[in-house]
Amino acid sequence: MEAMPEEKAEFEEAEIKYVSYGGEHHLPLIMNLVDQELSEPYSIFTYRYFVYLWPQLSFLAFHKGKCVGTVVCKMGEHRNTFRGYIAMLVVIKPYRGRGIATELVTRSIRMMMESGCEEVTLEAEVTNKGALALYGRLGFIRAKRLFHYYLNGVDAFRLKLLFPPPRQELSPSLDT
Amino acid sequence: MDGHSPKLASIPASDSTVWADASPLLQAACTGLRDGELIHGDNFNLFAAMSALEIMDPKMDSGIVCTYYSIDEAIENGAAPIPISLDSTIDVQRTIDIMDHLLACEAAWHKGHSLAQTVFSCIYLLRLDRTAPHALLHSYCRVIRATCKAVVSVVSDARAHEEEDLFTMTYGLPLNGDGDDKCLSMLNAVEETISRQLRACKAASSKRRLPEVPILMQIWSHYSPTPIWKKDFAKLCCAVYAFHFFHVLACMKRPQGRGLESARKHIASCMTELESILKSADFIRSCFGESYEGDIDDKTTASGREPIGFDAMLNSRLSAPTPPRAIKILSWKKAVQYFVKLLHDLDVICSYPLDPHLESLLRFVVQFQISQPDLVARSHLQLLLVQDGKLYGRDPFFAVITKAAALPEATKNHDIQKNESILQLGMLVMNLLKILCTNAAWQRRKHGKFLQDWRVIYVQLELAFRNEFGEVSSSSNDENICMKIFQHILLWVEEKTYWIAFRFLILGFELELYSTSEYCMVYWYLYAVLTKLAEKTHLKIAVSYDIAKRKGKKKKDSPKDLARESRIPPAVLFLQCYICLAEGLTMILAALRNEISVFQSPGPFNTEQEKFVQHFELLQRACIPDHVSYPSYKESTTHACFSTLAMYNYFKDAQRIAKEVKSSFSNDPDRLAELRKLEQVAEHNSVAQNLICRLGALDPSLKVSFELSHHPFFATVVVKRS
Numbered sequence: 001m002e003a004m005p006e007e008k009a010e011f012e013e014a015e016i017k018y019v020s021y022g023g024e025h026h027l028p029l030i031m032n033l034v035d036q037e038l039s040e041p042y043s044i045f046t047y048r049y050f051v052y053l054w055p056q057l058s059f060l061a062f063h064k065g066k067c068v069g070t071v072v073c074k075m076g077e078h079r080n081t082f083r084g085y086i087a088m089l090v091v092i093k094p095y096r097g098r099g100i101a102t103e104l105v106t107r108s109i110r111m112m113m114e115s116g117c118e119e120v121t122l123e124a125e126v127t128n129k130g131a132l133a134l135y136g137r138l139g140f141i142r143a144k145r146l147f148h149y150y151l152n153g154v155d156a157f158r159l160k161l162l163f164p165p166p167r168q169e170l171s172p173s174l175d176t
Numbered sequence: 177m178d179g180h181s182p183k184l185a186s187i188p189a190s191d192s193t194v195w196a197d198a199s200p201l202l203q204a205a206c207t208g209l210r211d212g213e214l215i216h217g218d219n220f221n222l223f224a225a226m227s228a229l230e231i232m233d234p235k236m237d238s239g240i241v242c243t244y245y246s247i248d249e250a251i252e253n254g255a256a257p258i259p260i261s262l263d264s265t266i267d268v269q270r271t272i273d274i275m276d277h278l279l280a281c282e283a284a285w286h287k288g289h290s291l292a293q294t295v296f297s298c299i300y301l302l303r304l305d306r307t308a309p310h311a312l313l314h315s316y317c318r319v320i321r322a323t324c325k326a327v328v329s330v331v332s333d334a335r336a337h338e339e340e341d342l343f344t345m346t347y348g349l350p351l352n353g354d355g356d357d358k359c360l361s362m363l364n365a366v367e368e369t370i371s372r373q374l375r376a377c378k379a380a381s382s383k384r385r386l387p388e389v390p391i392l393m394q395i396w397s398h399y400s401p402t403p404i405w406k407k408d409f410a411k412l413c414c415a416v417y418a419f420h421f422f423h424v425l426a427c428m429k430r431p432q433g434r435g436l437e438s439a440r441k442h443i444a445s446c447m448t449e450l451e452s453i454l455k456s457a458d459f460i461r462s463c464f465g466e467s468y469e470g471d472i473d474d475k476t477t478a479s480g481r482e483p484i485g486f487d488a489m490l491n492s493r494l495s496a497p498t499p500p501r502a503i504k505i506l507s508w509k510k511a512v513q514y515f516v517k518l519l520h521d522l523d524v525i526c527s528y529p530l531d532p533h534l535e536s537l538l539r540f541v542v543q544f545q546i547s548q549p550d551l552v553a554r555s556h557l558q559l560l561l562v563q564d565g566k567l568y569g570r571d572p573f574f575a576v577i578t579k580a581a582a583l584p585e586a587t588k589n590h591d592i593q594k595n596e597s598i599l600q601l602g603m604l605v606m607n608l609l610k611i612l613c614t615n616a617a618w619q620r621r622k623h624g625k626f627l628q629d630w631r632v633i634y635v636q637l638e639l640a641f642r643n644e645f646g647e648v649s650s651s652s653n654d655e656n657i658c659m660k661i662f663q664h665i666l667l668w669v670e671e672k673t674y675w676i677a678f679r680f681l682i683l684g685f686e687l688e689l690y691s692t693s694e695y696c697m698v699y700w701y702l703y704a705v706l707t708k709l710a711e712k713t714h715l716k717i718a719v720s721y722d723i724a725k726r727k728g729k730k731k732k733d734s735p736k737d738l739a740r741e742s743r744i745p746p747a748v749l750f751l752q753c754y755i756c757l758a759e760g761l762t763m764i765l766a767a768l769r770n771e772i773s774v775f776q777s778p779g780p781f782n783t784e785q786e787k788f789v790q791h792f793e794l795l796q797r798a799c800i801p802d803h804v805s806y807p808s809y810k811e812s813t814t815h816a817c818f819s820t821l822a823m824y825n826y827f828k829d830a831q832r833i834a835k836e837v838k839s840s841f842s843n844d845p846d847r848l849a850e851l852r853k854l855e856q857v858a859e860h861n862s863v864a865q866n867l868i869c870r871l872g873a874l875d876p877s878l879k880v881s882f883e884l885s886h887h888p889f890f891a892t893v894v895v896k897r898s
Contacts, residue, residue, distance in 0.1 A: 041231040041232065042231070043226070043229045043231055045214070045222065045225040045226045045228075045229060046226045048214070048222055048225070048226075049222040049223060049225070049226040052222060053222060106780065109781060113781065126688065136691055136693075136777065137777060137779060138779050138780065138781060139777075139779030139780070139781045139782045139786070139787070141689075141691075141694065141787050141790050141791060142688070142689040142690070142691070143689075143790060144617070144620075144621060144689075145616075145617040145620075145687040145688070145689060146617060147615050147616075147617040147618065148288045153287065153288055155617070157689070160790060161779075161781060161782065161786075162782060162786040162787075162789060162790050163781060163782060163786070164782055164783060164785070164786055
């Protein structure tokens with residue numbers, strides 16, 4: 001018997017609404033999404049840690065009132081660098097491949113940049129081609145490989161995005 | 177709450193303390209907090225709250241249910257029966273299953289899981305004294321315990337376990353057993369009996385040829401004086417294998433490599449037993465005829481049955497820390513494969529002739545790492561190389577360095593070795609050897625970190641050199657020698673520094689750290705480092721040739737000598753081949769990017785400059801090489817285009833050099849093999865370059881990709897029509 005193909009949702013990209021974390025009412029939405037899609041079990045305190053201390057860095061994506069994606073981040077001082085960290089990124093399966101994750105992450109990174117972060121970092125499984133491509137397009141490099149980082153024995157890449165020094169304007173002329 | 181009174185703890189109340197029931201207090205606290213509310217305190221913030229909970233850890237997650245809550249409870253409920261079975265057939269079957277599963281557990285442990293969840297999930301091992309009535313199981317368990325202890329010791333001593341710190345966590349586990357080595361003599365006796373009988377059988381059986389069933393087993397069952405079942409043979413192979421494996425470790429532990437030859441003999445015995453074990457597996461399955469669910473290849477026993485006497489969750493409640501989630505024990509087949517590879521890697525180590533020449537040793541270690549040996553093998557290598565602060569526990573590092581720097585033999589006794597910088601250099605060399613034995617990811621990070629230290633040492637030595645000899649015009653004999661030592665060592669340090677930088681860059685390919693859009697800058701930087709490396713290597717060889725000449729006290733150079741002097745040494749030619757390939761790849765990537773805008777990825781948040789800075793930060797900080805920066809990279813590559821590419825084919829140069837230098841390495845199969853790969857890359861890329869130059873700008877359907885298909889760090893250019 002053939003497996004049924006994944007049903008893809010039909011929608012226009014403009015129909016997706018992006019919202020910054022707005023309070024307690026968003027918390028169960030984020031938790032449900034992450035519990036559903038990611039393999040790591042988190043307690044409610046983990047979520048609270050991120051969204052209470054850095055509400056401006058977490059975003060949700062809605063389609064016709066339904067929450068279809070979320071990103072959860074933090075930032076802080078780390079060894080003399082002010083650094084952003086992307087902790088969780090989820091988009092439910094029927095909505096993948098349409099740029100929602102990219103938009104969520106982009107908003108968060110922009111906020112980190114505006115808040116004075118010098119760089120942004122996260123870990124991703126070496127086998128997660130989708131995530132590596134997404135972050136690669138945004139300017140992340142694979143700074144390190146972490147051997148057997150995950151308990152299932154899979155290695156991870158530490159991905160890092162370095163912002164240009166603040167006074168420089170991003171001018172395209174350098175590349176051509 | 178149930179009606180039982182709380183069990184009193186083993187801590188008695190004293191004069192100033194008293195036990196009180198805190199249940200009502202906890203009850204009030206539970207009702208006082210609503211869902212989602214959190215206690216705030218000076219020492220209890222959100223981070224603390226998050227870190228306090230470990231989901232699925234039974235010590236704090238009371239929702240996790242275990243079958244048994246203690247080893248005693250498991251034993252009382254018959255989880256690990258002794259005797260195993262009163263039926264001798266079942267007893268044998270189950271004993272073999274236990275041994276098989278233990279082998280699979282051992283492999284899973286080596287692969288990076290905790291001892292508590294693998295080998296020590298065996299209840300028989302946790303209460304080893306109970307197994308005394310069952311002689312074979314008892315001896316087998318003791319060997320396993322002794323082996324685990326030996327492996328933990330080696331890995332801890334080597335401190336090569338890097339991120340794999342789960343490996344050496346053993347507290348709370350009964351790893352120490354007095355007299356474990358005495359029980360080995362029992363297994364030794366078993367092995368001698370088999371050998372004796374087999375020797376007697378071999379002569380008699382040489383005329384018979386019985387197909388299908390393994391010869392040894394036929395011999396055994398045919399000629400053994402007591403009626404021993406074929407299943408016993410399989411059982412004995414497991415035990416004998418374990419015995420030999422323990423002895424491999426014991427021999428390798430002997431200082432200064434004295435036990436290596438004996439270790440090799442034991443390794444050969446292990447391989448033989450493993451082979452027998454594998455052969456007997458099919459027989460066991462067919463003989464016992466049980467049906468099983470799922471794929472037999474996934475099972476942790478040869479028979480396919482679940483073994484008795486194991487519970488991985490037991491330890492999660494004890495003191496040994498274990499990650500909360502269940503792990504998958506390796507299949508029995510994969511476990512055997514793992515040990516075959518491990519034994520092979522250990523054999524390679526044991527065969528190494530302890531070459532006192534550092535350069536040969538470095539090449540050996542680099543070559544050894546290509547097969548990606550696991551932690552246990554790498555730890556053994558490291559302990560062989562560095563013992564008691566000496567190479568092989570035998571050669572002081574100053575002597576090693578003077579030899580490598582082509583100084584006369586007598587230099588190794590010179591007082592200069594007490595110089596602070598020279599001592600630090602010795603430490604750096606020792607660390608370099610240790611680093612080369614770690615996994616590639618860790619290795620690269622350490623290389624990057626220590627580049628700074630190598631640079632600093634160079635500067636310090638140069639300063640010391642200038643302070644001593646800066647103004648000296650006429651010098652005494654001793655000062656002459658000191659000067660020569662400094663000069664040689666400085667040159668050698670520089671060469672080694674560039675070698676480490678080279679290793680740092682190429683490991684990035686192995687670890688898949690570079691995306692294709694970053695290849696251009698990586699090959700460019702590699703080109704810069706290789707150029708310096710070739711220069712320093714050439715100088716070093718020239719200086720050592722000078723020494724040889726002076727030793728020979730030749731007054732007049734023969735034509736042969738002159739020719740030899742002007743010829744570029746093969747080691748340098750090898751590097752020049754690398755340089756041509758790096759340059760060729762840089763230019764082709766730059767031209768593609770400039771002409772048809774491929775392999776660049778302008779992101780919304782940063783530019784190529786930030787990526788350059790990140791990738792080469794550690795090299796730049798150590799000024800390796802000097803005068804290399806993002807602007808100089810841009811300058812070198814901005815004007816590359818198809819027409820300039822057509823003017824010069826670096827790949828053809830690489831091909832020519834590779835061909836030329838082959839004869840110099842006719843005794844070196846590893847280098848010959850690499851030269852063949854380099855030739856292939858050069859050939860493919862030369863053709864691809866010509867194609868791109870002719871059609872690149874005109875044909876938009878042409879797709880170019882860079883694959884590491886022929887060589888680990890020089891990419892092959894692949895041109896396809898989309």
